[in-house]
Amino acid sequence: MTTTTTRPNFASPVDTERHGTYRITQAPDDPRPLYRFTGRLTADGSGPYPAVPGRYHLYAGWFCPWAQRVVLEIAVNGLQDVIGVSYVDDARDGRGWAFRETHGPDPVNGFTLLRDAYEATEPGFDGHVSVPTLWDTQTNRIVSNDYRTLGLDVATAFTGFRHPGVDTYPAEHRAEIEELDAWVGPAVNQGVGRAGGDGPVAEQARADLHAAFRRLDERLVDGGFLVGHGVTEADIRLWVTLARYDVQGNASGRLGPPLSAYPNLARYAAYLAELPAFRATTRWSSFSAPGARPSFLAPSFLANEPTDPTGDPR
Numbered sequence: 370m371t372t373t374t375t376r377p378n379f380a381s382p383v384d385t386e387r388h389g390t391y392r393i394t395q396a397p398d399d400p401r402p403l404y405r406f407t408g409r410l411t412a413d414g415s416g417p418y419p420a421v422p423g424r425y426h427l428y429a430g431w432f433c434p435w436a437q438r439v440v441l442e443i444a445v446n447g448l449q450d451v452i453g454v455s456y457v458d459d460a461r462d463g464r465g466w467a468f469r470e471t472h473g474p475d476p477v478n479g480f481t482l483l484r485d486a487y488e489a490t491e492p493g494f495d496g497h498v499s500v501p502t503l504w505d506t507q508t509n510r511i512v513s514n515d516y517r518t519l520g521l522d523v524a525t526a527f528t529g530f531r532h533p534g535v536d537t538y539p540a541e542h543r544a545e546i547e548e549l550d551a552w553v554g555p556a557v558n559q560g561v562g563r564a565g566g567d568g569p570v571a572e573q574a575r576a577d578l579h580a581a582f583r584r585l586d587e588r589l590v591d592g593g594f595l596v597g598h599g600v601t602e603a604d605i606r607l608w609v610t611l612a613r614y615d616v617q618g619n620a621s622g623r624l625g626p627p628l629s630a631y632p633n634l635a636r637y638a639a640y641l642a643e644l645p646a647f648r649a650t651t652r653w654s655s656f657s658a659p660g661a662r663p664s665f666l667a668p669s670f671l672a673n674e675p676t677d678p679t680g681d682p683r
């Protein structure tokens with residue numbers, strides 16, 4: 370008797386000598402946006418992508434703060450059985466993000482390269498092959514790779530399916546969440562990238578980053594969350610950057626003092642780190658420099674990393 374086992378499809382190892390390094394191939398005079406999949410999920414079925422459980426799949430990367438925002442929205446809202454998630458490998462070559470043994474296969478399409486999803490949607494696609502990417506299993510195409518609207522749609526479109534009592538984008542706090550984002554976004558979320566370089570732009574970015582940390586520290590003096598009385602999109606947006614600050618962007622100390630220099634902000638970060646949804650979606654080893662640890666957590670905290678959907682403990 371013979372038994373057939375289906376082996377998962379994996380990409381061959383990263384090989385930049387053979388495949389080069391990842392780059393965008395779109396011609397500079399091409400007017401189309403580089404992120405051009407911007408479909409929206411709708412709660413009332415008014416658009417082509419109604420919020421139907423089991424219909425959509427999110428391609429994410431443990432390393433990526435923009436992808437983690439969407440993964441966190443799924444986890445905080447308890448939508449793990451409603452939207453599936455899989456994780457690309459942490460490293461890439463010219464083929465872009467790929468599914469490897471490290472974090473498991475693509476369970477939906479068996480793609481080995483994330484690029485395959487883009488090719489299937491738009492043959493010859495030459496823009497960003499990025500995580501997060503949301504795939505529609507019904508029309509077999511990408512809905513969106515716009516992390517901003519993806520996070521908000523996950524937060525708002527699946528009202529009937531999320532944890533009772535959870536609302537990460539409450540109507541009464543939306544204006545305040547977006548007001549915060551207007552300065553936290555450029556100075557913190559985008560700012561850490563700019564702050565690492567040399568010259569006046571980086572120097573200004575470092576000054577803006579620490580001014581924003583001071584402002585957040587004052588805002589959090591009484592504890593609690595950034596807005597309202599529960600986790601909202603504002604906390605999710607901030608967390609993904611705070612988690613990486615000490616161990617990635619500022620691992621060398623180049624960006625300035627560690628987060629522990631801001632006691633209220635550090636206490637807030639330590640509190641978020643303990644929440645189950647934050648713990649389950651933050652894989653420190655995917656983005657930490659060797660030997661680095663977050664200044665706001667005890668060293669033992671990192672011993673308990675989340676595992677991949679495959680159960681791979683690495």
Ligand SMILES: N[C@@H](CCC(=O)N[C@@H](CS)C(=O)NCC(=O)O)C(=O)O
Binds near residue numbers: 516
């Ligand atoms: N950079 C994007 C967010 C998404 C993003 O950069 N994702 C990264 C990983 S953290 C990625 O997949 N980059 C590949 C690419 O954008 O071509 C933005 O700021 O709008």
